[in-house]
Amino acid sequence: MPSRKFTALWLLALGLFLTPLLHAAAADEVWWKHAVIYEIYPRSFQDSNGDGMGDLNGITERLDYLKDLGVDAIWIAPLYPSPQVDFGYDISDYENVDPQYGTLADFDRLLAEAQKRNIRIIMDAVMNHTSDKHPWFIESASSRTNPKADWYIWRDGKGPGKPPNNWLSTFGGSAWQFDPARNQYYYHYFYIQQPDLNWRNPQVEHAMFNMLRFWLDKGVAGFRLDAVPTLFEDPTLTDEKILPGKNKFGDPNEETKLQENLPEVHGVIRRMRTMVNTYPNNRVLIGETYLPNVQELDKWYGGAKHNELQLPMDMQVGFEKKLDANEFRQRITDAETKLDGNQPLFVFDNHDNPRSAARYGDGVHNKAIDQMLATILFTTHSTAMMYYGDEIEMPTTVPTSKDQVKDPIGISGWPQEKGRDGERTPMQWNSSTAAGFSTNPNTWLPVAPDYKEVNVEVESKEPDSMLNWYKKLIALRRTDPAIHDGVMKMLETGNQQIVAWTRKAPNGEVVVVACSFAAEPQSVSLQKALGGSGKTAKTLAASGGGEQNGTVDLNAVSLPAYGSIVAQVQ
Numbered sequence: 001m002p003s004r005k006f007t008a009l010w011l012l013a014l015g016l017f018l019t020p021l022l023h024a025a026a027a028d029e030v031w032w033k034h035a036v037i038y039e040i041y042p043r044s045f046q047d048s049n050g051d052g053m054g055d056l057n058g059i060t061e062r063l064d065y066l067k068d069l070g071v072d073a074i075w076i077a078p079l080y081p082s083p084q085v086d087f088g089y090d091i092s093d094y095e096n097v098d099p100q101y102g103t104l105a106d107f108d109r110l111l112a113e114a115q116k117r118n119i120r121i122i123m124d125a126v127m128n129h130t131s132d133k134h135p136w137f138i139e140s141a142s143s144r145t146n147p148k149a150d151w152y153i154w155r156d157g158k159g160p161g162k163p164p165n166n167w168l169s170t171f172g173g174s175a176w177q178f179d180p181a182r183n184q185y186y187y188h189y190f191y192i193q194q195p196d197l198n199w200r201n202p203q204v205e206h207a208m209f210n211m212l213r214f215w216l217d218k219g220v221a222g223f224r225l226d227a228v229p230t231l232f233e234d235p236t237l238t239d240e241k242i243l244p245g246k247n248k249f250g251d252p253n254e255e256t257k258l259q260e261n262l263p264e265v266h267g268v269i270r271r272m273r274t275m276v277n278t279y280p281n282n283r284v285l286i287g288e289t290y291l292p293n294v295q296e297l298d299k300w301y302g303g304a305k306h307n308e309l310q311l312p313m314d315m316q317v318g319f320e321k322k323l324d325a326n327e328f329r330q331r332i333t334d335a336e337t338k339l340d341g342n343q344p345l346f347v348f349d350n351h352d353n354p355r356s357a358a359r360y361g362d363g364v365h366n367k368a369i370d371q372m373l374a375t376i377l378f379t380t381h382s383t384a385m386m387y388y389g390d391e392i393e394m395p396t397t398v399p400t401s402k403d404q405v406k407d408p409i410g411i412s413g414w415p416q417e418k419g420r421d422g423e424r425t426p427m428q429w430n431s432s433t434a435a436g437f438s439t440n441p442n443t444w445l446p447v448a449p450d451y452k453e454v455n456v457e458v459e460s461k462e463p464d465s466m467l468n469w470y471k472k473l474i475a476l477r478r479t480d481p482a483i484h485d486g487v488m489k490m491l492e493t494g495n496q497q498i499v500a501w502t503r504k505a506p507n508g509e510v511v512v513v514a515c516s517f518a519a520e521p522q523s524v525s526l527q528k529a530l531g532g533s534g535k536t537a538k539t540l541a542a543s544g545g546g547e548q549n550g551t552v553d554l555n556a557v558s559l560p561a562y563g564s565i566v567a568q569v570q
């Protein structure tokens, strides 16, 4: 018999040997597959120094809130030095922090504090364009022969005052801007102050990958790649086809086939993925990918090769034109079945679009609709991306007159295009001055008028609030094995107004989810669609005024208007 001392020593040795292996296995768990990613618009989240503008120390102050909500990662919209024409999407230095948001030391502290709470940080990588104040562009514009002369898209005009072709900027007007020093035009898909980089020049890729490495070396968890389908343009500069009608800026409608989603971009993305894969801990590449269909979306994953982005955003589900059950069912099914086993990423809200209540709400059932959409976001198999304030149902507050508008497209496009200020208003924390966002009542955008009723403090105390619905679903997503990573199967219930599915955990647990897209109460049988499974289910969560606890008869599941239910089959 080995002595006790010998056994203890042996166990200690085994422990020392196994612990690093277990840690490695845990680190290896692909965190982003189950994650809730929370977008922060840094100007609007929390002001720590009373200037009426959010900042990095403000985000650090709110990490405990984010932890409590259950988010796994935050994506911070651009925080780099910028002239702020496009509120940070015009970058003049990729490796620093804009003084209005703080310093690099503040960033390092934010990262360290977030890591302590197991919250990852995702940076916004704006690689299609820089600011026109970036030293690269200043040098490039200085002559036709300088070392960076070819870093941007420069072309001769077709004659005096005539740009190289008919391409339009998505922010209005020609996509070409004349520069007298070079006596040439430069191309800008976005604002004039956002010249497009020339990705056909390998030096540009080199510089951009170095920039990504700078942040990866600091320990960020990955990137959200801004406007990534627009990196390449057709080099022949053929005119785009003109379509009938005019756009919001009064320009003729045009195709954008030669300006975006060119095949060349995929080579860059594959190389980027290879580079990012050299870092440990599953760094992630997320794409801002507005695409026409699921087949195009699959290409951004690298299809069956899985060698491009891990998470291009699926804008088909969350940015559906209307709240139509058949459309949603089809889009969710597509994401499950037509992505070569790649992981879907659903997004319903961001800083560029009116919030979902403003897009899908009917003015009567807005809360129920938002709750039901949250059920889709958090209980499907998709990775979930949310936008600050969604969890309290922050409103979209569109400016009522042109002189209030801050977003330049809202000024140039007024009144057809009112800009994106409405979805960027300060976070509503409590009922005090500036909703607790700032001690300064003069915030960069006005706080939405409903802040005394719609805020974190008030909603924390209301059991039926949107905030508590979010917390409940996010907690289920973490703790319930079926919702966490169970296999998803869509159900055909025979009721066209219902979208339903199951999640089945490896341990056999089955959770059924049903969402109603009807303004009238529905009763639906899930029994047939579920086949041989049990006849009853235990409610885990129900929205829209549905019964919170208790047993559900799967032959007659009641759903209130736009209600949803998450239940464990018995």
Ligand code: NOJ
Residues within 6 Å of the ligand: 086, 089, 090, 126, 190, 226, 227, 288, 351, 352
């Ligand atoms: C997409 C960003 O989300 C948007 O806010 C920005 O204006 C454009 N890209 C240009 O960077």
